Amino acid sequence: MYTAIGYAAQSSTSPLAPMSFQRRSLRPDDVFIEILYCGVCHSDIHQARNEWGIAVYPLMPGHEIVGRVSAVGGQVTRHQVGDLVGVGCMVDSCRHCEACRQNVEQYCLEGPTMTYATPDRVDGSNTLGGYSSSIVVSEHFVLRIPQGLEPASAAPILCAGITTYSPLKHHGVGPGHKVGVLGMGGLGHMGIKFAKALGAEVTLFTRSAAKAEEARRQGADHVVVSTDAEQMRAAAGRFDFLLDTIPVQHDLNPYLETLKFGGVHILVGLIEPVEPPLHAANLVMQRRVLAGSLIGGIAETQEVLEFCAEHGISCDIEMLDIRNINQAYERMIAGDVKYRFVIDMATLQA
Template sequence: MSFMNKAWGATSPEKTEPITITRRAPDDQDVGIDIKFAGICHSDIHTVRSEWGKTTYPLVVGHEIAGIVSAVGKNVTKFKIGDHVGVGCMVNSCRQCENCHDGEEQYCFSGTVFTYNSKDPKDGTITQGGYSQHVVVDQAFVLKVPESIPLDKAAPLMCAGITLYSPLNHWKAGPGKRVGIIGFGGLGHMGVKLAKALGSEVTVFSQTNSKKELGLRLGADDYVATSDPDVFSKLSRKFDLIINTVSASIPLEMYLSCLRRDGSLVQVGAPEKPLLISPFSLDAQRVGLHGSMIGGIAETQKMLDLCGEKLIFPEIEIIPASYIDEAYERVLKSQVKFRFVIDISTM
């Protein structure tokens, strides 16, 4: 059995529009969710425009989902009807490999099942994301949203929040650690808030100082403009951890020079072109260049609980579904402070 619901989907790389999609009925392990809000991530745009490999159209994107439980399967024990919940970038994995057993489902050896544009192992269809009225997800991949987090602000935490929290957690950001955040957009501003909540000293690297006042107000201890030719020499060997959130090619060697011995630069942005560095920029102080992709379910829940406890929320702009194409253009032009969130009731 299946059911239909309204959605906003891509019918080609150039167009999104209202469509109707079919969702499978919840099985014994599933949770049915009435979606209230869905955040817009740059990954949505890449996928809609078929820039990250083959996209199967029509496709509904959106992996920053917040809503209310409307149905539960008979074996569901973690959730009940009426619970506030979220769904992030993945909806299943093999659950058998070493990484899945370690709670790192995002690195599943058999292939993580992503929230959209993946093959659903339960029915063989292409997964459809959160720009829709409802979604059905296995309880193991549904997250509990603390009561203190409004659902509209919970949505971006499912990707932007965990994308920054995971490297901060893994590389042990905390008191006594100096953290640099490259970029001050949807990802970067969450990096500032989370790193401060963990007790780190935080510096933002941005192209200009146009957002400096806001960056300092949101918790940054320092905010520097990389257009200043002296900024890198002034910050030489200062940081324990630098996280790069931008999706454009930038001179990483300049940022590596800002790391202390054994420091780490972590790439979370996804530029289309390869990153170029010299091995000497790694050798000089035994620094590391790493990658990080979201976080496992347990780690994501830990992040949500921290945000609920310390009232850490993203800065958002709520939009109707009809504004999605315009929102995409504004994202590409960095004209949003800091995350668009779709009000699903407008479908």
């Protein structure tokens, strides 16, 4: 067993606070990682406050993890001591169902083991995430951080990055396509970068005209202010794909009308139920598709890391002292971060 320290919530109403705990001893295929950086995702807040009704306490968030390997199990072949590695949203799956065999473990038919707040498949213990000094993970779910990626800004690629890259790749986005990205937070700004790097013409849909200059800096070719009825009418029937990163309930109907016939509106946020109701005619009359997408498999997550290194893509981050994590949560809720907090784990020892 390894003694670790981290920040955890003890209940849905308690703030995150320091906690000492035990990481398991290495299994034959395990990698022990000393954590250097961990991104802060909005889903961390949902889970810590049990807003999805599935939290298990103590709950230690964190699934955008970058660190160094400090020990390996006897059967490990992919990683060695000293390697710079990452761990994303999953730490295990059944590995034998149809989804796992297709390398899309996020859709494991028996349910993936998430990096935190999920029972370990071997001993049943509650997984504890990356707001901590270390983590032990099966080598299959450990990613290699390529040379050329700055470690801190690489951390959010393991969630915000793969969440936006995976649907663009799955739906074949490329040169000649017109892509609209809805929202420009942690996910949206990465979606803009990826769609542009894949060769698409990219438009940001935003409620704020003040974001136009920033959107173009991120790579957007155009900006549509969604609260401007005239701009939305002018956008009707223009887009092949919409990547919807808006994290709260919103009216999908005006956006669907901006798709070409056969266009695809991709949801990556858990906004259920859809409210206000969807007008079926917006789909049926133009053979449009409303699709969903959840993170990405391990092979595709490695692919997006390599893609980012090749194209010079990184997440825009603000470094965070872990002692300020509760204030950071409030700032995230207020939209006061561009675009992702990343915890410097050196502050855990301070």
